[in-house]
Each structure stands twice: as C-alpha cells, then as structure tokens.
Amino acid sequence: MLVALFRHVVEEGALRMVQFGTLVNVLGQADMGDSAPVRGMIHTSNGQFEAYVKRVIHEDRLAAELFAFLIARSVGLPVPDAVVVSIPPAFGPHPIGFGSIAINHPNLFQGMRSYSPTARSLLRAWPKVIDAVCFDEWIGNSDRHPGNVLSDGNGNFWLIDHDKAILAELMQPDALSFFNELFNAVDSGKFGPERDEYRRKVEETMSIYQSIGLNGVLANAGGIQQANGVPEMADWLGMRQSHLLKLGCERVPVQQMGIFP
Known part of the structure; x- marks a missing residue:
C-alpha cells in the first residue's frame, strides 16, 4: 500500500525534505486552490501542525506535487513545507493526501479566477x-x-x-x-x-x-x-x-x- 511505502521511506530518511503525518482533525473546508483541500491538524514526528490537505486518488498526482515541491525548493522558490498525509477512514475513502503546512497570511487573490x-x-x-x-x-x-x-x-x-x-x-x-x-x-x-x-x-x-x-x-x-x-x-x-x-x-x-x- 502506498501509505505503508511512504511511512517506511520517511522513517528511513529517504524523504529528507518532506515530512510524513497523519490527519487527526478536520477544521473545515479550505477556501484556497481548486482541488477541494481541507484545513486540518496533522500529527508528525515533529509535533502537530495546521495544514491544508488534498486527498490523492492517483499516485502520479502525488508525485507531481512532490516533484514540483522539490524542484521549487532547489531553485529557491517559496513553497509551503510539504507533508505526505495518511488519512484515516473516518475522514474519507482516500487513504493518502498531500499536505501544505499552513501559512498564516491572508490571500489577496482568494476566489479570483483572473489577475486584477x-x-x-x-x-x-x-x-x-x-x-x-x-x-x-x-x-x-x-x-x-x-x-x-x-x-x-x-x-x-x-x-x-x-x-x-x-x-x-x-x-x-x-x-x-x-x-x-x-x-x-x-x-x-x-x-x-x-x-x-x-x-x-x-x-x-x-x-x-x-x-x-x-x-x-x-x-x-x-x-x-x-x-x-x-x-x-x-x-x-x-x-x-x-x-x-x-x-x-x-x-x-x-x-x-x-x-x-
């Protein structure tokens, strides 16, 4: 299972720039992006954090998020810290998600589809x-x-x-x-x-x-x-x-x- 695979590689240190966590509480639907993320609390080995979590259905879309995150960090672009998230059955049918640690700043562009x-x-x-x-x-x-x-x-x-x-x-x-x-x-x-x-x-x-x-x-x-x-x-x-x-x-x-x- 993909969740077990990621837990193993994170514990072994293979994901040096990405954390692994578990969704422990859903605080609400996030009003950001267009992939229907939820705002929730995730538990990691470094503590609990608020994050925006998108459920992932296909492995390649999780890879897209991870690859983009890693490339962005390698060229010095600002992207939120990434977390591969295990999602318990109580929170939905898809067992894995991609999480971004919450950045506590307002989003000027919230709800807009074109640049003002x-x-x-x-x-x-x-x-x-x-x-x-x-x-x-x-x-x-x-x-x-x-x-x-x-x-x-x-x-x-x-x-x-x-x-x-x-x-x-x-x-x-x-x-x-x-x-x-x-x-x-x-x-x-x-x-x-x-x-x-x-x-x-x-x-x-x-x-x-x-x-x-x-x-x-x-x-x-x-x-x-x-x-x-x-x-x-x-x-x-x-x-x-x-x-x-x-x-x-x-x-x-x-x-x-x-x-x-």
Whole structure:
C-alpha cells in the first residue's frame, strides 16, 4: 500500500525534505486552490501542525506535487513545507493526501479566477517572479491562477497546488506549456528595452535551471519514484529540462521591428 511505502521511506530518511503525518482533525473546508483541500491538524514526528490537505486518488498526482515541491525548493522558490498525509477512514475513502503546512497570511487573490491590476502590479515587483514563470514552464504548469498564488499583501508570495502539472502523457517535452498564466499576468505591457531586459532575465534563469542536477533533486522523493507511471514523469522532466532555454526564447520571442515609423 502506498501509505505503508511512504511511512517506511520517511522513517528511513529517504524523504529528507518532506515530512510524513497523519490527519487527526478536520477544521473545515479550505477556501484556497481548486482541488477541494481541507484545513486540518496533522500529527508528525515533529509535533502537530495546521495544514491544508488534498486527498490523492492517483499516485502520479502525488508525485507531481512532490516533484514540483522539490524542484521549487532547489531553485529557491517559496513553497509551503510539504507533508505526505495518511488519512484515516473516518475522514474519507482516500487513504493518502498531500499536505501544505499552513501559512498564516491572508490571500489577496482568494476566489479570483483572473489577475486584477493590483495583483499584476504586486507580482511584477516580486523579485522572484521570473524564477516562478520559468519554473511553471519547466513543470508544464498551466494552472497558476490567482487562487494558487498566496500573498501576505506586502510583496511576499508562495506557490501552491501543482497536481495538474507534469502531464507527461499530454505535453511534448520540447513544447511550450498550454498556458503560462503567471507569464501572461506579468508580461503584458512590456515593450522596447523593458521587454528586451525581461527576455534576457528569462534566458538567464532558464540557463541556470538547465544546469541543475535533476536526478539528485528528485532522489528526495523516495519510493514514489517506483510508483505506476512516475518514472515516465521523471524522464519527461529531464527531457524538458534540456529544452528550457529554447522554451524561454519561445515564450518571450524577440520583438519584430515594424516597417513603418
């Protein structure tokens, strides 16, 4: 059983960056993201914590969350601490979930499906926004709507909800993601030297991402790497990594000079 597998690898230390916990109390339905998480208390070897827990039906979607978390942490992007959660039968039919330790800040974008002018302005000023744009392109994330970006209102952001990323069976590794919502939110209105600088930073970031030792990063995912369909996801991420600079150039193409003054 997947729960037993994860308990074993966590106890053995194979998941060095991810905790294992048990849901002990449900506090209510969470009004964040679009994967119907619950807000609850989880018990771990380090104590009890409030967390947002999404029930997982398919092993590959748990792997998507874990892989995205590990890659984000490896490139210095802010994501909440991750927990693989055992869910007792009293709380529902699915025995495992992915948990994010609660961040006690209000979410400016709660309930919104598109980025407001205020949200765009705050995101454009965020020092890590290009890192986040390139990260979403790498993992093929087309679901970065405002509900999946947490903010404290003071220019700090956290990225959540990656279960719809790394769809290896649907997206070619050398093709742009179907949508890059974060790119669309921060790119509009950039022209001339400003857009040239933006393109330069995207290329620089993609070059850095392309040099990361992905196998070492994903090794922290422990036994999930042997689950059904997951090796193909890891292979897809590796193949896509080799195309990141090309994808960055395609996402921010060189501006065409007009023929009229």
